[in-house]
Amino acid sequence: MARTNLSMSISADGYVAGPDQTEQNPIGVGGLDLHDWHIGPSRDHPVNRLVMSEMMDGMGATIMGRNMFGPIRGEWNGSDWQGWWGDTPPYHCPVFVLTHYAHDPIELNGGTTFHFVTDGIESAYAQAEAVAGGRDISIAGGASCARQAIKAGLVDEIDLQVSAVILGSGERLFDGFQPGLPKLELVRVLEAPGVAHLRYRVTRPGEDA
Incomplete structure (x- = not known):
């Protein structure tokens, strides 16, 4: 069954950016x-390679915020x-970028085309779902995009x-949520080495944990 996965690197004190x-x-x-x-000496550790493969391989579409796309x-x-990734980005699928400012699509090598969505996360998700062909959808970040997707019940x-x-300060992933939400299993x-990979299932109202 197709899933929508949010994957982010995070500090021990809860920040995804400094x-x-x-x-x-x-x-x-x-x-x-x-x-x-995934970029340092332990990037070829079998566990890290597995996690990277799960993050990137076979995705039908990706959604990210403008802050992640560029400065x-x-x-x-x-x-x-x-984008930060050169002429051949690692996504190899359509990527929908949340922004307040319209931009023509940018088609790059390897199957990645950046589409710019000005009418919100729900619209970006609908467009991603339409092109994903039943494959998984990735929410790539940054923090604001991730929070919007979680709050919209898409993850x-x-x-x-x-x-x-x-990090001590920066941008937290779970800022602005009510206590107990989202409910995670x-x-x-x-x-x-140096990292714990945690996977949570998001439990929606009416579902058993």
Whole structure:
């Protein structure tokens, strides 16, 4: 059965990005350390390779926020920015980018086309579902996009890659939720050097945990 999966690297104190995000430091101070599990020396650990494969392989569509797509703010003003990932992004599927400012689609190599959605997360999800062909949909982040998807009831699973890193401040994934929401069931724990991979099933009203 197709699922909608949200996967994010997160610090031990709950931040998915550090403070002072800039074009030169897009994940904020210390934020890059959260991704050491897949870009650092342990990236070829079997558990980390499994988790990366689950995150990326075979997705029918991906949804992300504009902050994840790039550092440009406000009007695009003819910017030639095409994302952080070069001419062949790792998504290999249609990617729907939440933004307040219209932009023509950007088609790149390897099957990735960035589509820009100005009318909210529900619209982005409907478009993603229409092209996914029954395959899984990935919510890639950042934090604002992830929160919108969770609050809209669109997420089936949340995968958190919890690193032994304390950021102290920055952007939290679960800011702004009422106590006890979303209701989560821990269904898997995997371990690799310096990181715990936690998978939660999102339990919706009327479902048994």
